[in-house]
Amino acid sequence: MLGGGTIKLDIVINGVGGQGVVLASRIIAQTAMKNGWQVRTSETHGMAQRGGSVTSHVRIGENLFGALIPNGTADILLSFELAETVRGLEKLKAGGKIIASSARVVPVLAAMGKTRYSDQEILQYLKKQPYDLTLVDAHDLALKAGHHKAANMVLLGVLAAQKLPFAGDELLNTALELLPPKLHEVNAKAFYLGKQAGEGYYGNAAATS
Amino acid sequence: MKKLLLGNEAVAQGAYEAGVRVVSAYPGTPSTEITENVARFDEIYTEWAPNEKVALEVAVGAAIAGARAMACMKHVGLNVAADPLFTSSYTGINGGLVIVVADDPGMHSSQNEQDSRYYGRAAHIPVLEPSDSQEAKDFTKLAFEISEKYDTPVILRMATRISHSRSLVEIGQRSDVHLKDYTKDIGKYVMMPAMARRRRNILVEREKSLKQYSEEAELNRIEYNDRSIGIIAAGGAYNYAKEAVPGASFLKLGMVYPLPEKLIKSFAREVERLFVIEELETFIEDYVRTLGLDVIGKELFPKTGELSYEVIASKLKEAGINKEVLNLSFENCKAPNVNEIPLRPPALCPGCPHRGVYYVLKKLNLTVTGDIGCYTLGALPPLSSMDTCICMGASVSSAHGLEKARGKEFARKTVAVIGDSTFIHSGITGLIDVVYNNGTSTVIILDNSTTGMTGHQEHPATGYDIKGRPANKLNMEKLCEAVGVKRVRVEDPFEIKKFQKAVQEEISADEPSVIIARRPCALLKRVKSKNKPYCVNTETCIECGLCLELGCPAITNRSLISIDETMCNGCGLCADVCPTNSITRGDICD
Numbered sequence: 001m002l003g004g005g006t007i008k009l010d011i012v013i014n015g016v017g018g019q020g021v022v023l024a025s026r027i028i029a030q031t032a033m034k035n036g037w038q039v040r041t042s043e044t045h046g047m048a049q050r051g052g053s054v055t056s057h058v059r060i061g062e063n064l065f066g067a068l069i070p071n072g073t074a075d076i077l078l079s080f081e082l083a084e085t086v087r088g089l090e091k092l093k094a095g096g097k098i099i100a101s102s103a104r105v106v107p108v109l110a111a112m113g114k115t116r117y118s119d120q121e122i123l124q125y126l127k128k129q130p131y132d133l134t135l136v137d138a139h140d141l142a143l144k145a146g147h148h149k150a151a152n153m154v155l156l157g158v159l160a161a162q163k164l165p166f167a168g169d170e171l172l173n174t175a176l177e178l179l180p181p182k183l184h185e186v187n188a189k190a191f192y193l194g195k196q197a198g199e200g201y202y203g204n205a206a207a208t209s
Numbered sequence: 210m211k212k213l214l215l216g217n218e219a220v221a222q223g224a225y226e227a228g229v230r231v232v233s234a235y236p237g238t239p240s241t242e243i244t245e246n247v248a249r250f251d252e253i254y255t256e257w258a259p260n261e262k263v264a265l266e267v268a269v270g271a272a273i274a275g276a277r278a279m280a281c282m283k284h285v286g287l288n289v290a291a292d293p294l295f296t297s298s299y300t301g302i303n304g305g306l307v308i309v310v311a312d313d314p315g316m317h318s319s320q321n322e323q324d325s326r327y328y329g330r331a332a333h334i335p336v337l338e339p340s341d342s343q344e345a346k347d348f349t350k351l352a353f354e355i356s357e358k359y360d361t362p363v364i365l366r367m368a369t370r371i372s373h374s375r376s377l378v379e380i381g382q383r384s385d386v387h388l389k390d391y392t393k394d395i396g397k398y399v400m401m402p403a404m405a406r407r408r409r410n411i412l413v414e415r416e417k418s419l420k421q422y423s424e425e426a427e428l429n430r431i432e433y434n435d436r437s438i439g440i441i442a443a444g445g446a447y448n449y450a451k452e453a454v455p456g457a458s459f460l461k462l463g464m465v466y467p468l469p470e471k472l473i474k475s476f477a478r479e480v481e482r483l484f485v486i487e488e489l490e491t492f493i494e495d496y497v498r499t500l501g502l503d504v505i506g507k508e509l510f511p512k513t514g515e516l517s518y519e520v521i522a523s524k525l526k527e528a529g530i531n532k533e534v535l536n537l538s539f540e541n542c543k544a545p546n547v548n549e550i551p552l553r554p555p556a557l558c559p560g561c562p563h564r565g566v567y568y569v570l571k572k573l574n575l576t577v578t579g580d581i582g583c584y585t586l587g588a589l590p591p592l593s594s595m596d597t598c599i600c601m602g603a604s605v606s607s608a609h610g611l612e613k614a615r616g617k618e619f620a621r622k623t624v625a626v627i628g629d630s631t632f633i634h635s636g637i638t639g640l641i642d643v644v645y646n647n648g649t650s651t652v653i654i655l656d657n658s659t660t661g662m663t664g665h666q667e668h669p670a671t672g673y674d675i676k677g678r679p680a681n682k683l684n685m686e687k688l689c690e691a692v693g694v695k696r697v698r699v700e701d702p703f704e705i706k707k708f709q710k711a712v713q714e715e716i717s718a719d720e721p722s723v724i725i726a727r728r729p730c731a732l733l734k735r736v737k738s739k740n741k742p743y744c745v746n747t748e749t750c751i752e753c754g755l756c757l758e759l760g761c762p763a764i765t766n767r768s769l770i771s772i773d774e775t776m777c778n779g780c781g782l783c784a785d786v787c788p789t790n791s792i793t794r795g796d797i798c799d
Contacts, residue, residue, distance in 0.1 A: 026375070042373065043375070045238055051762050065455075066370075070538060072538060107551050107552065107762075108590075108761070108762055110551040
């Protein structure tokens with residue numbers, strides 16, 4: 001993802017309003033900035049935050065133009081919700097990295113049976129795609145860490161296990177700077193649980209099933 | 210020192226560095242964070258005004274008084290503030306005056322997609338448009354300089370993708386801008402016909418000078434490159450175009466009104482094919498055509514929605530632009546078939562007090578005139594309880610219109626719903642109209658004690674100011690009584706049966722009535738629910754689906770109905786509608 005003299009790392013973060021997508025994008029961007037990289041982000045505020053689909057883009061590199069990542073060029077798709085992962089695929093380059101939570105947030109109409117949400121079909125579909133997929137149940141790991149709201153830190157932990165233009169653990173440092181002290185312990189725990197999952201500590205089968 | 214700032218934060222930083230003293234605003238996506246961030250600076254007096262007209266008038270007053278002042282709003286807010294806008298162009302200023310307006314191409318969080326640049330042209334006010342956070346800060350400062358140099362208000366036009374994207378900004382010091390002397394000058398500040406006629410001439414002369422400025426200013430710049438293709442663009446469109454065809458020649462406009470005639474002509478002479486790439490209307494394109502230049506614009510690029518790199522690259526390819534200069538990397542994208550993925554529109558949150566209101570309105574099958582806010586989401590299924598939504602305040606006045614068109618019988622089956630902040634913004638004037646003109650409308654004020662959709666801003670009835678300090682609290686009951694409504698009652702929308710009875714009584718009344726549905730927003734920190742989540746007893750549940758009709762995101766149905774305890778706010782509304790008492794509070798579940 002980084003090479004050839006020019007630096008470029010485009011990360012798309014998808015999820016559902018209220019899951020902490022904006023905060024995650026800020027943490028990544030801030031960390032990149034601290035390491036001397038140019039960075040641009042785009043965030044979703046307003047109406048879509050009320051439980052709708054949300055997307056943040058983080059662009060790290062040189063000669064950045066827009067804040068939006070062109071289709072088919074993102075290096076990493078970080079997805080907080082299973083179905084939203086599929087919605088984000090159009091941004092990803094061939095062979096790109098997907099870090100996705102297998103946890104589902106079921107839209108109201110799907111809960112009523114008026115639209116379909118088949119997680120098995122989505123899982124099968126994702127596994128067939130030509131991408132490098134790491135699937136974790138971020139919700140479950142966040143609960144293990146102490147609070148379901150730390151799912152975004154679990155996913156940042158998984159991201160930290162990837163090859164990045166800065167040390168992965170710096171993501172945690174930035175997060176702790178932005179979070180109130182009483183949340184530090186849970187978030188740090190969630191981050192390391194995610195990192196272990198990203199490094200394959202639970203075995204690939206566990207991480208992708 | 211550099212900081213990673215949202216475009217909106219950068220405008221606030223620019224205002225701080227420019228020595229601004231007074232900022233007034235009404236929240237509205239995508240503009241809200243400008244004022245929220247200005248409020249962090251103790252040196253700047255900052256306030257939430259009841260609406261944008263008031264905000265701009267406060268800023269005009271402060272500018273006449275000699276301070277640098279700013280008013281901030283979203284694009285539709287500028288419609289509300291258009292009255293002071295047009296005449297402040299006549300009076301000019303004393304201390305610098307900047308109006309920040311944020312457009313929303315693509316309507317991410319808006320009811321229309323209007324182009325604020327036309328306000329600049331119509332009111333003869335210069336318009337600056339940044340394309341990243343650094344420019345947002347720089348242009349804010351520059352706007353104050355232009356304002357004072359040319360004795361004019363200046364519009365800083367933002368857009369969603371500039372307001373809500375972060376990039377690096379060099380942070381500077383606050384400049385020491387003195388409060389200018391105030392001298393009474395009725396020829397300049399009292400706009401009666403005789404004075405306004407004189408000012409009108411000054412305004413025409415001023416516009417000529419501004420046009421000259423636009424020709425020479427650094428914020429309009431030419432980047433010559435491959436001269437077979439020349440692109441005129443500003444703001445976000447410039448970024449997308451630059452990504453699509455980095456090797457093209459560009460005329461990058463930072464000042465979009467008045468436009469630089471000579472600069473455009475000389476650029477046009479130097480390039481083989483000339484394109485104008487802009488979001489929303491054909492503002493720049495139309496001007497370029499009046500210069501008699503051959504240009505390609507919206508006959509090629511889409512007239513609606515946001516532009517994007519992909520759209521521009523594919524359209525330029527369609528126009529026969531050499532593939533060598535185009536960045537076509539998006540064509541590698543293997544777009545998946547996402548038809549199978551469930552749509553995810555925004556929804557009312559778990560514990561949202563509006564849910565109780567809409568449940569009742571749906572049950573009574575009423576015609577509902579709606580308004581602007583979180584509660585507009587009540588229009589969507591499964592609640593589906595809204596017939597109209599036009600603009601801030603229109604619920605009340607259009608309910609009155611429905612009655613006058615279709616008679617009192619129709620009014621017996623109609624209610625207006627409007628949020629507390631929206632009611633203060635411009636619902637109260639509609640209510641005065643109802644009372645004055647013998648209407649019999651029923652208005653439900655959804656009082657959740659905050660400006661919800663824009664992210665929880667205080668307003669005159671919350672009892673707090675923008676900095677969270679206690680403030681004089683507007684009493685809505687007394688306000689409604691004071692305008693002549695005799696039937697005013699306060700109800701809890703979560704006491705469904707009582708609330709339903711209240712609605713039935715008020716719609717039956719042959720006079721205006723107001724129901725204040727009072728329950729704070731479930732997301733407010735100061736009222737956050739400590740209730741335990743609810744759960745479903747699957748043995749007694751008959752799967753009737755009544756709870757699902759509430760449209761609560763915490764209730765799911767995977768073969769069996771269940772409640773996601775991490776999402777449930779413990780409001781208990783679902784337990785109230787359950788006919789078999791199968792939904793109970795968590796601590797008595799298992």
